[in-house]
Amino acid sequence: MSTQTTGFNNRDAVWQSLQHGEQDWDLVVVGGGIIGAGILREAARRGQKTLLVEQRDFAWGTSSRSSKMVHGGLRYISHGDIRLTKDSLRERERLLREAPGLIERMGYHFTLRKGQFPGRIPFSILLWLYDTLAGIKNHRYFNKASFASHYQGLNMDGVTGAMYYTDTVTDDARLVLRVLQEAINAGGVALNYSCAQSLVKRDGHVAGVVLQDVESGVHVEVRCKAVINATGAWADRLRNEVNPEKRIRPLRGSHLVLSRHRLPVTDSLSLFHPVDKRPVFVFPWEGTTVVGTTDLDHREEVDQEASINTQELNYLMRIVQAMFPDHNITTDDIISTWSGVRPVIGSDSGTDPSKERRDHAVWVDNGLVTVSGGKLTTFRLIALDALNAAAPALGGLTVQEPSDAIFRVPALSVDQMDTPDKPWAQRMIGRYGDHARQLLQESSDAERQLIGDTQFCLAECRWAARHEAVLHLDDLLLRRTRLGSLLQRGGEALFPALESICMEELHWDTARWQAEVARYREIWRKHYYLPSD
Ligand SMILES: Cc1cc2nc3c(=O)[nH]c(=O)nc-3n(C[C@H](O)[C@H](O)[C@H](O)COP(=O)(O)OP(=O)(O)OC[C@H]3O[C@@H](n4cnc5c(N)ncnc54)[C@H](O)[C@@H]3O)c2cc1C
Known part of the structure; x- marks a missing residue:
């Protein structure tokens, strides 16, 4: 049996070498979410000696707590942001092609109601544009009767039909792991439970980080040519060492996980919440049915793991009970919940959270590059923006958009996996790449x-x-x-x-x-x- 190592399990050796100051690093990336992982990947493949540090576990932050949708973003197109929609759709289609089994197409039904905007005609035009930008044709209209046959027990009061379109769904934490694996294969180094406690400065210019091994308590100073702060909702913290401006507005979103036997759905159902008319999704995920999300200011300490509160629970239960009255869903049907904090580049706390823009920003302060905001789908483009900002410190590194794949196409095919279940074999290759067969062995x-x-x-x-x-x-x-x-x-x-x-x-x-x-x-x-x- 041929065995390959993943390169993740050299934590002790890397810490030893950090303590002995044995390595000269070009770049330190702080934050092990999807953006940090993307930067590690892009820097390593350009030959930069790069270390990524994550204070807890890889993907512990927002990148394991999203709604799992690698989507083009219908809301951007409805706000007239064609460029962002186009970029997102291009990345979505690329990810689908490159990592089948990890990223999968999912159908969405958007309910249409009498007097509701957008109605059938404007929605059809929107979806035509959405599909055209993606180079696909997957949308259609369902009349009331055919829509009702898809969702057993759905309250059809006032519903006139539904618009159907497709986007994609993933396992966000595994997406981060797969990108980290690509980065490690390209020579990057990633350490979990390693916190960048402060910045090291030389003549006022950022020249490294003070790192703590959270497991042992050991501290070490790591010097490098450039530091990228990719800490998402935590981004103000390191940045405030060089610029006092506060830019992150942390917004929390929570989800309910229900047994699929109690609330079976095969596609994602988009509903407008009766209280505030926000869209809430009811979608199948990993053998369960998920309901989410909420969207409110997160006023707790960001270091405290986020949790759903009673107000959010009641809000999500209310739409489930109103839309599926015959299922008699109660809190006893909840298997689990999760909550994530979205790093939104805030305007002010008076703005309705759901109206805040969701794109990313990059700032450079005394040599520290900070990147925050954005979404899973466009992680590669966001990573390239951040790396571009660090390029002068990295000796004028050229950061053109690469034409090659995010994920190397695995040499392994489903037929080489020792299982008759081909879709599952594809899932395993999507998640573990060329290691999938070894995993089974x-x-x-x-x-x-x-x-x-x-x-x-x-x-x-x-x-x-x-x-x-x-x-x-x-x-x-x-x-x-x-x-x-x-x-x-x-x-x-x-x-x-x-x-x-x-x-x-x-x-x-x-x-x-x-x-x-x-x-x-x-x-x-x-x-x-x-x-x-
Ligand atoms: C409820 C919700 C639903 C969402 N749904 C979607 C969706 O369906 N589709 C989509 O595309 N996007 C979605 N998003 C947005 C998306 O999840 C985020 O934009 C993305 O995960 C942010 O990634 P990140 O790497 O910037 O941040 P994170 O994943 O939070 O990573 C930052 C990491 O930095 C670490 N860190 C902080 N300080 C330090 C330090 N000093 N030293 C070391 N490490 C540190 C943190 O522990 C954290 O793990 C959603 C967000 C939320 C909240």
Whole structure:
């Protein structure tokens, strides 16, 4: 069996070399979300010696808590922002082509109601333009009867029909991991649980970061030619060391995860909330039905993990109960929740959160490049913008938009995977690239069985524990896999099997396992379940 390493599991060695000052870094990227990962990828492939540091786990921030839609952005086109829509659609189609199995097309039904804007004709024109910009033709009108047949028990009062179109859906945390894997393959280095505590300055100019190993408490000064602050909702913090301006308005969005047996949907349903007329999506995701999102100012400390509050829970339950009255959905049907904080480049706190623009910004202050805002879909373009801003410090690096792929096309094909389930084989290649076959080979038959209604298996847990820089149980259940969000009670039925895997792969003893279970239960109960307020 040929074995390849992923390059994620050299954390101790990298920390050793940092302490001995053995490496000369060109670039340090702070933040291990999708934007940081994209920058690491783009810098490494241009031969820049680049280190990415993430204070918690990879994708721990907003990039594991989005609505999972790699979308062109109908709202941009409806605001007349054709350029942003066009860029987003081009990136969306590119990602679909390059990472099938990780990014999948999903149908959307937008309900039409009497007297509601946009009605059928303007909506059709909008969708024609949307599809034309993407180079596809996937939209159509459904009359009331054919629309009703798609959604069992949907309240059709006032509904005149629906517009159908397509966008795409992903597993955001795995998208970050796949981009990081590409970056590491190109020579980049990524460290989780490593916090950039402050900036190092030489003659007032940013020349590095003071880094803390969050696990051991060790500090080290890392010097480099350029620092990019890609910390999303945290961006003001490092930036305020060189510029006091506050630009980030943190907006929270929360989602409910329901059993698909209680609320089955095969496409995404877009509904206008009866209270404030905001669109709320009810969509299938990883064997469950997800409802979201809310959109409100996040007034808590950003370092505290975000959680849904009672107001948001009631808001989302209200639309589910109003639109699916016969399903009698109650909070007992909620498997889990998640909340994320959107780094919106704020105008002022008086503006309605849903009217704030969602594009990104790049600032340069005394050599520190800060990038924030934007969305998953355009991560590559945002990364290129940030790298461009750092180019003078990197010796005039040329940052033209590359014509080659974001993801190398895996040499592995579905036929080479040892499974008759071809769609699942594609899913595994989308997520693990050329490692997908090795992942299956390193596990037992029993570990390759799918878990519950999900498409995940224990083989992925073993692989992640062995190869993907898992430091805590929550890394494994909430980001490397999403089992903690998809199974009842945070997936605790898997604990006996996971205990063996963690003992074998991570060399945890019983005391460590119990401490990890206690930590995980606390995180899950406070931040991935029902509100405690
Ligand atoms: C509810 C919600 C729904 C969304 N839905 C969608 C969607 O469907 N489609 C879409 O395209 N976009 C969506 N978005 C937007 C998208 O998720 C974000 O724009 C994107 O994830 C931001 O990525 P990022 O890398 O900038 O930030 P993050 O993912 O938050 O990464 C920043 C990282 O920096 C780390 N960090 C902070 N300070 C330090 C430090 N000092 N040292 C080291 N590390 C540090 C943090 O821990 C964090 O992990 C949504 C956002 C929200 C909130």
